[in-house]
Amino acid sequence: MSGYFSDLYTGAKSLLSGMAVTFKAFMAPTVTVHYPREKIDVTPNIRGPLTLIKDPETGTHRCISCNRCAMECPSSCIDLKGEKQEGVKGKVLVKYVYDYTTCSLCGNCVDVCPVTALDFSSEYELASVSKEDFYFDLLKEVQETP
Amino acid sequence: MEELIQILTRTLVYAIAMITFGFFNAMIMGYLERKIAAKIQRRPGPMEVGPYGILQLVVDGVKLVSKQIVIPRDADGVLFRIAPLLSFAPVVLPFIVVPFSKSLQARDFNLGLLFIVTIASINVLTIVVAGWGSNNKYSLFGAMRSVAQNISFEVPVLLSILCIAMMTGTYSMQGIVEAQDGIWFVFLQPVAFIIYFVAGLAETNRNPFDLPEAESELTAGYHTEYAGFAFSLFMIAEYANMFLVSSIATVLFLGGWHGIPLPFFEYTGALWFLAKVYILMVIMVWIRWTFPRVRFDQLLNFSWKYLIPFSLANLLLTVILIKLIPLVKEMI
Numbered sequence: 001m002s003g004y005f006s007d008l009y010t011g012a013k014s015l016l017s018g019m020a021v022t023f024k025a026f027m028a029p030t031v032t033v034h035y036p037r038e039k040i041d042v043t044p045n046i047r048g049p050l051t052l053i054k055d056p057e058t059g060t061h062r063c064i065s066c067n068r069c070a071m072e073c074p075s076s077c078i079d080l081k082g083e084k085q086e087g088v089k090g091k092v093l094v095k096y097v098y099d100y101t102t103c104s105l106c107g108n109c110v111d112v113c114p115v116t117a118l119d120f121s122s123e124y125e126l127a128s129v130s131k132e133d134f135y136f137d138l139l140k141e142v143q144e145t146p
Numbered sequence: 147m148e149e150l151i152q153i154l155t156r157t158l159v160y161a162i163a164m165i166t167f168g169f170f171n172a173m174i175m176g177y178l179e180r181k182i183a184a185k186i187q188r189r190p191g192p193m194e195v196g197p198y199g200i201l202q203l204v205v206d207g208v209k210l211v212s213k214q215i216v217i218p219r220d221a222d223g224v225l226f227r228i229a230p231l232l233s234f235a236p237v238v239l240p241f242i243v244v245p246f247s248k249s250l251q252a253r254d255f256n257l258g259l260l261f262i263v264t265i266a267s268i269n270v271l272t273i274v275v276a277g278w279g280s281n282n283k284y285s286l287f288g289a290m291r292s293v294a295q296n297i298s299f300e301v302p303v304l305l306s307i308l309c310i311a312m313m314t315g316t317y318s319m320q321g322i323v324e325a326q327d328g329i330w331f332v333f334l335q336p337v338a339f340i341i342y343f344v345a346g347l348a349e350t351n352r353n354p355f356d357l358p359e360a361e362s363e364l365t366a367g368y369h370t371e372y373a374g375f376a377f378s379l380f381m382i383a384e385y386a387n388m389f390l391v392s393s394i395a396t397v398l399f400l401g402g403w404h405g406i407p408l409p410f411f412e413y414t415g416a417l418w419f420l421a422k423v424y425i426l427m428v429i430m431v432w433i434r435w436t437f438p439r440v441r442f443d444q445l446l447n448f449s450w451k452y453l454i455p456f457s458l459a460n461l462l463l464t465v466i467l468i469k470l471i472p473l474v475k476e477m478i
Contacts, residue, residue, distance in 0.1 A: 004451075008452065015437065018436050018437060019432065019433070019436050021436070022186045022432065022435060022436040023432070025185075025186050025187070025188055026182070026185045026186050026432075028188060029188075030184075030185070030188050030189055030190050031188045031189075032188065032189045032190055034190060034193065
């Protein structure tokens, strides 16, 4: 019998304080982001698929076709080709195909690049039903982006 | 002959209106429940179908109707099929005496309150039928729990109803509402109201007393084996039971359709009635998303150790006061 009324009192009090907690949560703004319509900023450190950096001075990429990234790559997912062209000093990049399906985003290519031509993008909305969509043509990409 | 036609039309209109209302109520409450749950968990809730997801429950309904009802091989075919239909009887019948407003009531007979209580207890039977007919251990356990729970919680419900019946001297729903013209009974009988509301939560198998359908222990309790429309009938019946418990609470304690007078009050009193009922139901939803489920011994202890003694004491006090107040008045 001892504690009969004190149990009732503490029980009722804790029930009411529980309801106050949920009421506060009910009035508080929602924290869920409505993804397709609302997006939050991603960290700049995100390792998205590779891109060739567009140099703001020249308006094009900085790649010198040295092939170091392709050699460094542990999964050989970079396929690039440079050509000697007349009147131009050094090699000109004519092909830079990057196979995202095998890339492990280790970052060796970005580190090894002598001219900092490569970087990770912050793209994260990648989904496709076909494998071919993940063979990115980075050269075309850098030429087409405004 | 003319009278017969009149009775038949009345019955038909009533049945159609009440079944429609049952479905509609389940849709509103389903939506409210999901939205309130979401807000309490700080999510937006359904947002995709229609503005703010208001059509979500329509889509869910269509999905459930289009699903096949699978009957387990070893289930009792007849009972299994009857149970969801039977669960609908206590949905439609008690609304005969529920006074939505002064004129919006199918029938006001002088045993209305007893009628509701009687019909509402069919609900337990349907749960047992469903649990037994499914031939599934989870279902049977859910049904057994439901019976134990309802037996222990029907007593405080009836005792607190009895307080009001004694004060008004009538079982007629309309009579009880009219007796609250001056003051609502919740102010005269707060203990009875709390006991009724708590026990009513248990009667409707709502959280924190939802042991018959405890997901973590019994998958879904008595409706484990039900899919598609049979399942949705159970859900509709659950929400209609909530409505019923809340509407009895409104009639007994919150003054029924009494409120600030509106034009055509004979009919528009229903707005006050519905507002009170839905506030009570929202509180039920709020309680559901706040408290964890009680253990079975806690559930029975709570009923036998707290609710029943308190409602008995309250009844005794009511009786004494009913006898005493006229005597005191006479002396003065």
